[in-house]
Amino acid sequence: MPTDKPPSEMSVGQVARRAGVPVSTLHFYEAQGLIHSHRTAGNQRRFPRAVLRLIAIIRVAQKTGVPLAQIKDRLAKLPRHRPVTLAEWSALATDWRAELDERITLLARLRDQLTGCIGCGCLSVAECPLRNPGDSAAEEGPGARLFKTDPRGQNSSAGASSGLDLDIG
Numbered sequence: 001m002p003t004d005k006p007p008s009e010m011s012v013g014q015v016a017r018r019a020g021v022p023v024s025t026l027h028f029y030e031a032q033g034l035i036h037s038h039r040t041a042g043n044q045r046r047f048p049r050a051v052l053r054l055i056a057i058i059r060v061a062q063k064t065g066v067p068l069a070q071i072k073d074r075l076a077k078l079p080r081h082r083p084v085t086l087a088e089w090s091a092l093a094t095d096w097r098a099e100l101d102e103r104i105t106l107l108a109r110l111r112d113q114l115t116g117c118i119g120c121g122c123l124s125v126a127e128c129p130l131r132n133p134g135d136s137a138a139e140e141g142p143g144a145r146l147f148k149t150d151p152r153g154q155n156s157s158a159g160a161s162s163g164l165d166l167d168i169g
C-alpha cells in the first residue's frame with residue numbers, strides 16, 4: 001500500500017500512463033480546450049492531478065457518442081487549475097442531465113428497434129409488409145418514419161429535433 005502522497009501536479013507522461021491514453025490524445029484534448037496545463041520554468045507541461053477525472057469523463061462521453069463540442073461546452077464551466085468541488089460537479093450533472101437522458105433514450109430505442117421495421121423505405125425486414133406496406137411511410141416524409149427518436153413520443157426522421165449527432169435519416 002503506497003504511503004507517499006502523490007504529487008498534486010503531473011507531467012504529460014505521468015498523466016498519459018495513469019489515464020491510459022496516448023500523449024498525443026492529451027495534446028489533442030488540450031488543443032481542443034478540453035483540458036489545461038501550465039508550463040514550468042523549463043517549458044514542460046504540468047497538469048493538475050484533477051485532470052485525470054476530466055479525462056475519464058471525456059473518454060466515457062466520447063465512447064457513448066457525445067460530440068466533443070458538447071463535452072467542451074459542458075466542461076468549460078469547471079475551474080481549470082484546481083480540483084472541482086462537489087457543488088461544481090453537481091451543477092455540471094444537473095446542467096448536462098437532460099442531454100444525456102435524451103441520448104440514453106435514443107440509444108435504448110435504437111437497441112430495441114434494431115430488428116424491427118423502422119419505416120425507412122428499404123422493405124427488407126420480414127415485418128415491413130405489415131408495418132410499412134408498399135413504403136406507405138414515405139408519405140409522411142423522408143427518413144425512418146417509424147423509428148421513434150423523439151423522447152417526447154413523436155416521430156422524428158433524423159434526430160434533428162433532439163440535437164443529437166446520430167445520423168439515422
Ligand code: FES
Pocket residue numbers: 116117118119120121122123124125127128132
Ligand atoms: S425496415 Fe426499412 S422499411 Fe421496414
